[in-house]
Amino acid sequence: MSRNFTRREFINISTFALGGLALGRGVINKIDRAYAGNTQSAIPALTGAIEGNITKTPTYCEICFWNCAGWMHQIDGKPWKLTGNEDDPNCSGRLCTRGTGGIGAYLDDERLKKPLIRTSERGGQTFREASWDEALDYIAEKMIKIKEEHGPECVALFTHGSGGAFFKHLLKSYGSNNIAAPSYAQCRGPREEGFYLTFGDGIGSPERTDLRDAKCIVLIGSHLGENMHNGQVQEFAEAIGKGSSIITVDPRYSTAASKSRYWLPIRPATDMALLLAWINVIVEEKLYDRDYVEKYTIGLEKLAEAVKENTPEWAYPLTSIEPGVIRATAREMASHKPATIVHPGRHVTWYGDDTQRSRAIAILNALMGSWGRRGGFYSPNFADVPEFPHPEYVKPKRSWRDAFPTEFPMAGTALANGICDATIPTVRNELGSEPCNFKGWIVYGTNLMHTLPDQKKTLEAIQNLDLLVAVDLMPAEITGWADVVLPECSYLERYDDLRLAQGRTPTISLRMPAFEPMYDSKPGWWIARELGLKLGLDEYYQYETIEEYLDWRLKQVGSSLAELQEKGVVQQGDQYPLYIEEGYEPEFDTDSGKIELYSETLEAYGFDPVPRYTHHEQPPDGFYRLLYGRAPMHSFARTTNNPILTEMMCENEVWVNTSVAKIWDLDNGQYIVLVNQDGVKSSRIKVRVTERIRHDSVYMVHGFGHSDKRMKRSYMKGADDNKLMTKVLLDPIMGGTGMRGNFVTFETENNN
Ligand SMILES: Nc1nc2c(c(=O)[nH]1)N[C@H]1C(S)=C(S)[C@@H](COP(=O)(O)OP(=O)(O)OC[C@H]3O[C@@H](n4cnc5c(=O)[nH]c(N)nc54)[C@H](O)[C@@H]3O)O[C@H]1N2
Ligand SMILES: Nc1nc2c(c(=O)[nH]1)N[C@H]1C(S)=C(S)[C@@H](COP(=O)(O)OP(=O)(O)OC[C@H]3O[C@@H](n4cnc5c(=O)[nH]c(N)nc54)[C@H](O)[C@@H]3O)O[C@H]1N2
Ligand code: SF4
Ligand SMILES: [Mo]
DSSP, X not given: OOOOSOHXXXXXXXXXXXXXXXXXXXXXXXXXXXXXXXSSOSXXXXXXXXXXXXXXXEEEOOSSTTOOXXXXXXXXXXXXXXXXOTTOTTTTTOOOHHHXXXXXXXXOTTSOOSOEEEOSSTTSOXXXXXXXXXXXXXXXXXXXXXXXXXXXXXXXXXXXXXXXXXHHHHXXXXXXXXXXXXXXXXXXXXXHHHHHHHXXXXXXXTTOBOGGGOSEEEEEXXXXXXXXXXXXXXXXXXXXXXXXXXXXXXXXXXXXXGGOSEXXXXXXXXXXXXXXXXXXXXXXXXXXXXXXXXXXXXXXXXXXXXXXXXXXXXXXXXXXXXXXXXXXXXXXXXXXTTSEEEOOOSOOOSSSOXXXXXXXXXXXXXXXXXXXXXXXXXXXXXXXXXXXXXXXXXXXXXXXXGGOSSSOTTOOSBOHHHHHHTTSTTTOOBSXXXXXXXXXXXXXXXXXXXXXXXXXXXXXXXXXXXXXXXXXXXXXXXGGGOSEEEEBOOGGGOOOOOEEEOBSSOEEXXXXXXXXXXXXXXXXXXXXXXXXXXXXXXXXXXXXSHHHHHHHHHHTTTOOHHHHHHHSEEEOXXXXXXXXXXXXXXXXXXXXXXXXXXXXXXXXXXXXXXXOOOXXXXXXXXXXXXEEEOOTTOOTTTSTTOTTGGGTOOSOEEEEEHHHHHHHTOOTTOEEEEEETTSOBOOOEEEEEETTBOTTEEEEETTOOBOOTTOXXXXXXXXXXXXXXXXXXXXXXXXXXXXXXXXXXXXXXXXX
């Protein structure tokens, strides 16, 4: 496939240097060390020449939720390398560094190996090994009891990851619809609701952003290149290669900032002022797409009225961005419209007014006329595969919503933090007409201790449970609090449900096992089905094998399991036009049927119909705002024990501005402890003295500082940002947990 960005540009931006990494000598030595003592190596003995029987098995990557489709190559049945599937639009044939290191998820010898049942009080970390039968019986018994005594709705599911689909089916069959994903209220929920309120549609994943054809890209805290969502970064590199004008707003000189025409090192927490000032300039100077705005939007006059005071001069003292730069960047955006995209971001739960900030971004895009246009937001296509037949789900009598009758009216799905609240009797006492708190949690592939801010509250909720089940690959922190721990096998050892991704072309892809499950681990689909059968839900499982399930689904759309096993990815579904200029006719599922620059829906709920600037607390003297983000070679806290990826980065560092380091007498490479505004301390973390961060903030990569000793490679390596997030700024519109209102100071051996 032809791509007209230079390879150097791509490698430069994405640290893809390992793209297509096979298990080279260095990596093999490291894994061999991890396996020292095992009689048989898990990896092929490469001697330079490739000898043996080479095979490849289709999969899609589970190292992050971009889910690139790829191939697991083997030599004589042993792992050799992971590569991208050429037919996959999510990756265009290339996996990222993390994806190629996915073999490490399979090879990690510190994985969970057997089902475990807790033998002491919660958190006591005392478990005994159990058979699958015993562990599942234990869970089924408790679930039946909760159903009888409190109702099935009192069991909630937290899920992130592919196998979660089978647990969702299980929970709904059992009678509960209380299903939460931290990827909503701790990640992209405000963005989805902000765009929905404006365009009547969300962004989805992979993002419907037409970066490759954009002539101007505005990144507001989106650190593409460190945020390594594969296809998106490839398109970003392509746009840079074509000379697209990049404007990056970030208090930190990110990789993206280094590729930008403009870098706006904004004072954190003031982005709304910048966005309103941009809107002000674009409206005042009539720089918007007039035909588009007239045809598709309502509320321009009210918008103009609402932002008339929000001039660049007004925004300057708030944001520290000079009025001239605000005007110049507004005009730059407008000069490329409609191929200007103000990127909606992904992890957007920052300051509590996040739905409104996302709405301001949506409004800017509407003014540029970029929704539905080439170089803006395309209209995605979807693969459509019927579900495997099952009886209708029992209609739950109560939902998580009942615990929040008046709050968070726009929450589109259960809130992970909301379920936590509704588990603590003193916080939320009502769940429906009968008093009921959550009594059981099933936690699939999400490490709540690293994921939900306010860890104290999470622990308090856990102590109120009758049942906590953790289905995980690793002995992650959450498993230490569970009653029953179920070891799932890695994605390379299992079938999963079909990947149906949105995109320019609709595709289906398959994950199938390349290896037998190691130890006594099992695939998620098997675990959920066995539990379903033990709960007497046989009628919801009218298939015996997963092959039968997948083949049935695929046959409904003229494909088959055999075809997917051979190709890994197939195109399926109708291909509709992507852009208005190619015949796409936009429909806006808003109350007015138009793009709402002014939202009467929000007004009716008592919220601002046009986003307004609200002041957020700035750090007190001697404290610095805690910022956090991603590193290209790790995913959250899920790869920080991966034997291959830890070789590339084994701990995080705290970025401290040079002038601040001078004040505190901090040296580059020195270990310190961070202490937050509530006196909570981090584990030891190395200082990185740099000009690349503002003086009022510090920065670290999320996912390090594991506290579970069973993960030896990552135990106490670097610091956990989440531990320092004791203050949460709740979004009143949809309940997202703003995490950037925490401040830290430094403790060194000299000053503690
Ligand atoms: N402090 C802080 N909190 C955050 C964020 C942050 O940056 N800082 N980011 C937020 C964002 S954007 C998101 S999307 C969420 C993500 O939050 P999570 O989805 O909770 O991400 P992880 O911490 O990676 O937890 C994933 C868990 O899945 C397990 N796992 C890995 N592979 C498998 C598998 O194949 N099967 C099973 N069953 N388990 C597996 C891992 O061992 C780990 O315990 O976190 C949010 N919370
Ligand atoms: N390698 C890798 N890539 C990933 C992931 C991963 O774990 N690893 N996770 C994926 C997921 S689920 C998500 S949600 C995304 C998250 O990635 P993004 O949505 O791109 O970014 P965020 O984590 O929201 O923001 C991080 C950036 O925001 C800047 N920032 C902090 N405060 C402010 C502020 O007040 N204003 C502005 N303008 N900027 C600020 C930080 O300096 C940093 O550069 O990454 C995805 N990609
Ligand atoms: S972006 Fe990288 S880690 Fe994420 S699914 Fe794709 S290859 Fe895997
Ligand atoms: Mo996320």
